[in-house]
Amino acid sequence: MAKQKSKRRCGVLMPVFSLPSKYGIGTFSKEAYEFVDFLKDAGQSYWQILPLGPTSYGDSPYQSFSTFAGNPYFIDIEALINDGLLTEAEADKCDFGGSEEYIDYEKQYKSRLKLLKKAYDRREEVASSKKLMKEFEAFKKSKDNDWLADYSLFMALKNDNSGRAWNTWDEGIRLRKPAALKAARAKFAEEIDFYSFLQYLFSAQWTALKSYANEKGIRIVGDIPIYVAFDSADTWANPQLFLLDKKNTPIDVAGCPPDAFSATGQLWGNPLYRWDYHKETGYKWWMKRIAHCYKLYDVIRIDHFRGFDEYYAIPFGNPTAENGEWRKGPGYDLFDTMKKELGDKEVIAEDLGFLTPSVIKLVKKTGFPGMKILQFAFDSREESDYLPHNYTPNCIVYTGTHDNETTRGWFDQLPRNDKKFAKEYLGLKSGKDAVWACIRACFASVSDTAIIPMQDYLELPSYARINTPSTLGGNWVWRMKKDALSKELSSKMHDFARIYGRLNG
Template identity: 35%
Template sequence: MFLERRRGVLLHFTSLPGPYGAGDLGPVARSVAEGMAAQGWTIWQMLPLNYPNPAMGFSPYASYGALPLNPTVISLDDLAEEGWIPGEELRNLQVRLPDPWRADLQGAFRARRAGVALAFQALKRGHMRDRYLEFRQREWEWLEGWGVFMALKDSLGGSHWVHWPERFRSLERALAHWDEGLEEGAELYRFEQFLARRQLDRFRAHCEALGVRLLGDMPIYVAHDGMDPWACPYLFELDGEGNPVEVAGVPPDYFSETGQRWGNPLYRWEAMGEDRYLWWRVRLRKALEWFHAVRLDHFRGFAGYWAIPAEEMTAVRGRWRPGPGEALFDALVEDLGGDPSGEGPSLPIVAEDLGVITQDVTRLRLRYRLPGMRVLQFAFSGGDDNPHLPFNHEGLGLAYTGTHDNDTTLGWWLSASAEERRGLFRYVGRPLTAEEAVREMVRLALNSPSRWRIVPLQDLMLLGSRHRMNTPSSREGNWVFRAMRVELDGLLGG
């Protein structure tokens, strides 16, 4: 797949237009996929689809679990079409948006929860019950615990699981002290996953028929307040009370004197290795049921990772610890039946290798022939050996104008240094206006030697900083970019 020359769009599903607060994977998404295919865009890259934590601003990178899906993928229109909810209820579920360019993720979440509750009543009346029971049996290994975790969280006011009564602080203990009065709430969360997966499967099949491939995203770490550390504490660096001993982050660098303290619990890699990384193998298999390929975030952490004592408020006093390296990737290759000796990648994984990358990280990536990432916004400072300059791009790689963590290219250009502007001028052979600079960056990305070329929708729309998806280290105003339907139709034929 990575050996085929393709171009694509970076566009998270919540950024699609729609009347329910944020986009979903229903009719609009299918229409956009059709328009993309008609105009030769055959990769659709999205951010993680995991169930987001509302307390973390609905960040796709801060979820309640590694396997459960975000219920916002559920199309309420499709539920009505399939007879799950009465069509006349749709108007009551619509969300008014004060700013049409910004999604209301909280409102979108409430609308889906209300729609799922209506559909649950149809399930009780027998609607598609056999299909639900089949799904429940197939996914039971993780689905049972998911329902228990979320039902307990609701009953305990949404508090972090480390503050729950002792009898509920692990899946094993919770099942031993289960309150049957919570079972309907647990079943509602399991049923919600059935609806979400059903709609994701329909969307993926539609894209496949069009020749569009879905590129997903997998964060390296999971949240402390989530199902995984609660259900499998032995896989994480936790103390006897369930609190992290050390947490994830990155050390001080050019961009931050104190580094970045992310706060995720770290893995007990030795414990994970005892069953040949079963947790990771299951996680990747599930992700590849959703997507055709997956971008693996913070790839450098698999070679070596920065461990910060949990009591530290910054990342300064951390230490480097060795990652699982080849042992993990050998297990993944064996599990997925990858070809360790062919010309292409041995796994359907994109290695996010941005930032300060050391030789051991590059060796690990090349050992498994995984494509890396090159970003043009990083290209025009430094010398000719800058790996992000187009003439240094690898064929087995992905070229971007920018990523979800970058400013839009217009925003980048308007705040670019004199060195960066001169660098782009020299590369294209002439001075540029702001709009011309964006168009040239898109042209350079699409003409990169890298076989996969990705452009964020905001750059195709020539949008400025107000429309960037995420500002790292900022917790306000992220993840809410929303495209207008008329512009989307004009660009992608959606």
């Protein structure tokens, strides 16, 4: 994005899991292809999604069992039926949850893997098995997939340990002693192969969908969380990358200090990186991780960009984030290495929150566009950098992100003086047209790119919010109704893109 300064563009933020589909959660199904067609008709250039990794407890895509693996929930069941790996009757017997408006993750967990296991068991019987098995074997042997064996073993071991975190497993496995690993690979060979098969299906289906989007002129924007989960294949298989002691217990963990939003701060609990080790290895693991992201996405949004300049470290075992300290991160050195090794890639820096002069300097030095959130703009007490007249071209403007209220929900809950200011700024006589007035303000701004959450185009209230930070339950569940997309809406979006010089093609 940073290199196309003369080209104004627009896109839509829409998680894959929020797409409508027959089996309880958005997938790489025909509805995903129809959504791409809708984006093209609406004159859009970008489809921004959330991380695609397999989710753990709490269902957050930002706490994944692997930074390299894909979420098996996204595998399209109907494609497997068409390929003869499953029957419609087998799929219809499963309970995936009855609502078309929200995801029931417990039912997904109980039903989907059992169904996918039937597809795995049938893999050598189907008419296309020779081609399928050849592709699967090639996928397992690819040097790009050297993470696959550890991930698949990790998932098999997690099942054998009733889902418990890896730091509670037997010492030989926990500390990855060669004899224990060899025995586990032999014992769980079939299950390891099953989890590898799921990754093959995920990769084949996502590659096809992304290719279709690119052919239609739609580019994929994907997220890369700065941290990985402690209970992940990444941490278990590569303890040398993280601040762990000799027993592989964290020394310090990630979070945010106390602020106006949280008196005790945010205790995320992710392991911190041994940045000195990463520097010594030429950031080898990071280069592999980022290169993998560019196989999945066309543009990456780096979450919590501030953490590369300075990161907050909390002693492990502390019940809150109150007693942490700021430490220096790798700074520009990491991105300099990235540019030298991977070329000039498109990146969005998530530079939200309190920014120190050194963070601002880092973002500027990289040349990456930062983010502007319109919902942050209307504080009647002070002038805000988030007001559109203060933007520069090299930024991405959003009405809100996955962590914000829907714009309808936000506007309805605005304090009286802030709402008065917002109506004055947006030229509103009433709040009825507030959402489209906010979209118009984003599109009319000088920002090179405007990305709007799908819920805002649909003018949905608070129930359609994706995530409320620092809360558990009720997050990551919103689904778009199957009849939500209309010709009238795509035409209106197309008109906005045309009027404000953001039309694709």
